[in-house]
Amino acid sequence: MARKVVITGLGATTPIGGDVPTMWKNALKGVSGARTLEDDWVEKYNLPVTFAARVSTPASAVLSRHEAKRMDPSTQFAMVSAREAWADAGIEGLDRERFAVSFATGIGGVWTLLDAWDTLREKGPRRVLPMTVPMLMPNGPAAAVSLDLGARAGAFTPVSACASGTESLHQGIDLIRAGRADVVLAGGAEAAIHPMPLAAFSSMQALSRRNDDPEHASRPYDIDRDGFVMGEGAGALVLEAEEHALARGAKIYGELAGTAVTSDSYHITAPDPEGLGATRALKGALFDARVQADDVVHVNAHATSTPVGDKPEYSALREALGKHVDDVCVSATKSQTGHLLGASGAVEAVMTVLAVYERTAPITINLENQDPDIPLDVVTSERKLPSGDIVALSNSFGFGGHNAVIVIRNV
Known part of the structure; x- marks a missing residue:
């Protein structure tokens, strides 16, 4: 029988909080992290x-000046x-040869690369x-993380666009x-708020393009x-590993019960309009976790707020969960954080773990006129999750047709 994998630590730095407690408090309040950029290069x-x-919270407020200078923002x-x-x-007292790191990115050190190119041309x-x-x-x-923490069982880097962070969890399990x-x-991790990617x-x-109203721009x-x-x-x-966590008396937030990764093989940027690859990922994750569709109570959706992206995810959820999808509450937290690209799946996994642990779903903001073609039960105000045994999903879909889904179960 496969080893059970549990979650014993959470960390985050995001547009709505520089640590997990702050991020979670704001996610339940419905805070937007979007702001007008004041950089000179916007006008230039x-x-x-x-x-x-x-x-x-700028990383420079947390890291020492010396180490920050030797790292790309990502x-x-x-x-x-x-x-x-x-x-x-x-x-x-961990055996570091039994400790690995899997830290993903979608783009990587774009600031370093393009700054170096400017330096080469000019100087x-x-x-x-x-x-x-x-x-x-x-x-x-x-x-950097493996060096800092002494991981010697491997340091891995999934690079699968916006599915990258979730694929790191797939690799970890x-x-x-x-x-x-x-x-x-x-x-x-991702740090791509740079003029070229924008x-x-x-x-x-x-x-x-809602330049006059950034806080209400992300509208899944x-x-x-x-x-x-x-x-x-x-x-x-x-x-x-659960036995490892129990042996040391660890606090356990929940179980990473299952994962799945699929590919659309459809288009380099557009999702399969029928959500076929996403459907296979959802069904595969449920099968891996040995849970039924009816066990799912909550989904942290990929939900980027693009005209073509949100509908295929709904189709996939409808196909994977059947009529039960009407009983599942859905959070679209990119409405608050924006789209963190390769970091989005990891941040949303943290929120999904906390939703199960705290029995509370984070809020979707800016939903004023719900698309009738996407009749989901979207969480727009405080929503408690049921007591007893529950299961939640977190979805991530990326350019290139990458699909990744995780299943979180309470313990």
């Missing part, structure tokens, strides 16, 4: 989108969330910093079930949704 490049959701965010999760887990090759390559490489967050690790710190996402008409399921809001930050979870 005449960007069509002038707002985003930046982390509420790695800084990863380190902040990982240290919080590790401290929360309170693990002592020549001698002025490019020696630390440029380890700062820009996508595995930078995983490498596999490592523990296979007996290759007793503890895995899994997460995702221009590129704008060019493909993926971003909301709303008939007037017009794109996502770029976010940044990181989330981290300590996964642990």
Whole structure:
């Protein structure tokens, strides 16, 4: 029988809170992290989108100046969330050869890469910093976290666009079930609020253009949704074999009961309009967790607020859960945090774990006129989850047709 995997530590730095308690408090209140960007480069490049959701607490306020200078912002965010999760887990005396890290990103060190390119063009090759390559490489967050915490069972980097953070949890559960690790710190980080990604996402008409009203721009399921809001930050979870956690008397938030990963093989950016790949991921995760559709009470949806993205996810949920989907409450937390790309799945996993642990679903904001083609029970005000044994899902779907779903069960 497969080893049971539990969650014993949580960490996050997001646009609605620089740590887990603050983020969770604001997620239950319905706070928006979207703000108008004040940077000079917004006007310099005449960007069509002038707002985003930046982390509420700069990493420089948490990390030392020396270590922050040697990290891309994405790695800084990863380190902040990982240290919080590790401290929360309170693990002592761990065999580091039984401890692994899986820390994801969707884009990687874009700030470092493009700053170095500007330096090369303007000042020549001698002025490019020696630390440029380890700062820009996508595995930078995983490498930095593994070095900081002493993980010697592997340091892995899923890179699957917006499904990356959830795929880190998929990899973590596999490592523990296979007996290759007793503890895995899994997460995702992203720092792409930079003029080039903003221009590129704008060019493909993926971003909301509500420049005059940033806080209400992310509108999952709303008939007037017009794109996502770029976010940044990181989330981290300590996964642990249940017997290992019980032996040390750990606080357990819940069980990572199952996961699944599929691919659409449909289009490089657009989701399968029928949600077929997402459906297979949902059904696969439920099968892996050995739970029935009727056991699910809550879903933290991918729900980016794009005109073409929200409907296929509903179709997938309807197909995977059947008529029971009408009895499941759905939270679309990107309405608050913006879309954290490769970090979104990890941050939303933290929220899903807390929803099960606290028996409370986070709020979806800005839903004023729900799309009649998406008749979900969306959480827009305080909502308690049932007592007894419950199951929640967290969905992530990324460019390239990547689909990843996790199942969280109470303990």
